[in-house]
Amino acid sequence: MNAGSPSIVRVEAGHACYDVTIGADCLAGLGSVLRTTAPTAIRAHLVIDAGVPESLVNRVRSAFSESGLIGNESRLTPSEPIKSTPTWQRLLLDIAEASLERSDVIIALGGGIVGDLAGFAAASYRRGIPIIQCPTTLLAMVDASVGGKTGFNIETSHGLLKNMVGAFHQPAAVLADVDALASLDERVFRAGLAECVKHAMLSADYGDPDLADWMARSTTNILARNPATLTELVTRNVAVKAAVVRTDERERSSGDQGRALLNLGHTFAHAIETIDSLSPTNDPNLAPLMHGEAVSLGLIASATLAEQLGRASGMVEPLRNRLVKFGLPTAVRGLPESGEILARMAHDKKADTGRSRFVIPIGDGSSRVVLDPPVQAVVAAIESIRA
Numbered sequence: 111m112n113a114g115s116p117s118i119v120r121v122e123a124g125h126a127c128y129d130v131t132i133g134a135d136c137l138a139g140l141g142s143v144l145r146t147t148a149p150t151a152i153r154a155h156l157v158i159d160a161g162v163p164e165s166l167v168n169r170v171r172s173a174f175s176e177s178g179l180i181g182n183e184s185r186l187t188p189s190e191p192i193k194s195t196p197t198w199q200r201l202l203l204d205i206a207e208a209s210l211e212r213s214d215v216i217i218a219l220g221g222g223i224v225g226d227l228a229g230f231a232a233a234s235y236r237r238g239i240p241i242i243q244c245p246t247t248l249l250a251m252v253d254a255s256v257g258g259k260t261g262f263n264i265e266t267s268h269g270l271l272k273n274m275v276g277a278f279h280q281p282a283a284v285l286a287d288v289d290a291l292a293s294l295d296e297r298v299f300r301a302g303l304a305e306c307v308k309h310a311m312l313s314a315d316y317g318d319p320d321l322a323d324w325m326a327r328s329t330t331n332i333l334a335r336n337p338a339t340l341t342e343l344v345t346r347n348v349a350v351k352a353a354v355v356r357t358d359e360r361e362r363s364s365g366d367q368g369r370a371l372l373n374l375g376h377t378f379a380h381a382i383e384t385i386d387s388l389s390p391t392n393d394p395n396l397a398p399l400m401h402g403e404a405v406s407l408g409l410i411a412s413a414t415l416a417e418q419l420g421r422a423s424g425m426v427e428p429l430r431n432r433l434v435k436f437g438l439p440t441a442v443r444g445l446p447e448s449g450e451i452l453a454r455m456a457h458d459k460k461a462d463t464g465r466s467r468f469v470i471p472i473g474d475g476s477s478r479v480v481l482d483p484p485v486q487a488v489v490a491a492i493e494s495i496r497a
């Protein structure tokens with residue numbers, strides 16, 4: 111794949127159809143994307159992730175002036191605690207102060223936290239206005255910006271509940287400029303690779319059986335952040351996600367496939383990523399876990415669960431090797447006892463049918479949903495990530 115030519119993945123989700131444009135410097139095309147997706151817009155509100163380099167922010171600002179749009183801005187310093195009601199409310203106030211109408215447009219420029227919050231502001235302001243997602247982390251490019259899930263966390267007596275409030279609100283377009291990945295902190299970059307490994311664990315059923323092997327063969331170029339390799343990595347991952355979302359936009363499938371598969375590793379991940387003391391390397395200064403690091407641990411737990419249930423064999427060790435090569439954690443110190451993790455899982459939204467729901471890998475590139483697995487198998491899965 112040529113670093114100079116952007117690639118496009120078409121997403122069809124319910125009534126919404128949009129393009130994800132991926133490549134180096136593809137933010138330069140934002141002006142024309144604005145003109146085609148929001149032709150009657152007069153104003154645009156840019157929600158900026160404070161970690162994004164100013165040069166990238168300026169590319170978006172110049173797209174506003176090119177398109178004759180009046181631009182306003184909000185800036186967020188992302189962390190899971192600020193993915194909250196007060197931040198959503200602040201964004202709505204900023205957008206209302208800027209007098210956006212329903213035909214105007216919001217642009218999210220940042221990682222998954224900014225994308226999820228700006229997405230929900232767009233979903234809820236005036237009952238829904240268009241948003242263009244410009245993801246700037248690997249995780250946001252391959253996962254959070256595509257598929258329309260938006261929202262934030264709430265703090266309850268059961269602890270912080272991830273993504274408990276939100277809406278499906280598909281973007282009008284997504285521009286994943288891989289140049290943005292150059293400035294990412296190494297830890298943040300690697301966390302995004304966990305979602306790529308997750309996609310590769312279900313990609314055989316969604317059109318890309320070679321994804322895991324290609325990622326293994328391309329490890330050096332991926333970690334060196336070669337722009338052409340990153341363009342291919344993001345394109346193939348977005349294509350897998352788009353193929354899953356196409357079959358089940360709102361995660362309503364009652365079978366053992368559909369959008370729920372994208373939660374592979376997440377039932378475990380959501381239970382542990384809200385524990386403030388956990389660190390990927392046991393260095394307390396690095397606590398808490400990033401979402402992608404928790405997903406990495408969750409993938410190991412899911413593979414262990416699959417083996418416990420007799421649905422797979424010989425899967426955990428190769429997976430562990432793959433994650434270690436990408437610098438991702440596969441075990442963690444200081445995990446609370448399994449009873450506490452089980453209780454946290456029970457409050458996660460993935461238990462929303464009153465039954466516990468897990469996704470397990472069942473073979474190379476294939477995963478399935480299982481309901482109410484025996485508790486001792488889940489406990490063994492939790493213990494498999496205890497260092």
Ligand SMILES: NC(=O)c1ccc[n+]([C@@H]2O[C@H](COP(=O)([O-])OP(=O)(O)OC[C@H]3O[C@@H](n4cnc5c(N)ncnc54)[C@H](O)[C@@H]3O)[C@@H](O)[C@H]2O)c1
Nearest residue numbers: 161188221222223246247249250253254259290293294401
């Ligand atoms: N909506 C979905 O479908 C979906 C899917 C997966 C994850 N998520 C959510 O995404 C969030 C995690 O997203 P994330 O991993 O992107 O983390 P994040 O949003 O916290 O960003 C990580 C860090 O990278 C910085 N950053 C962003 N872009 C940068 C750049 N170009 N250069 C330098 N620094 C930059 C940010 O300021 C932040 O400090 C979680 O809240 C998770 O729940 C949502």
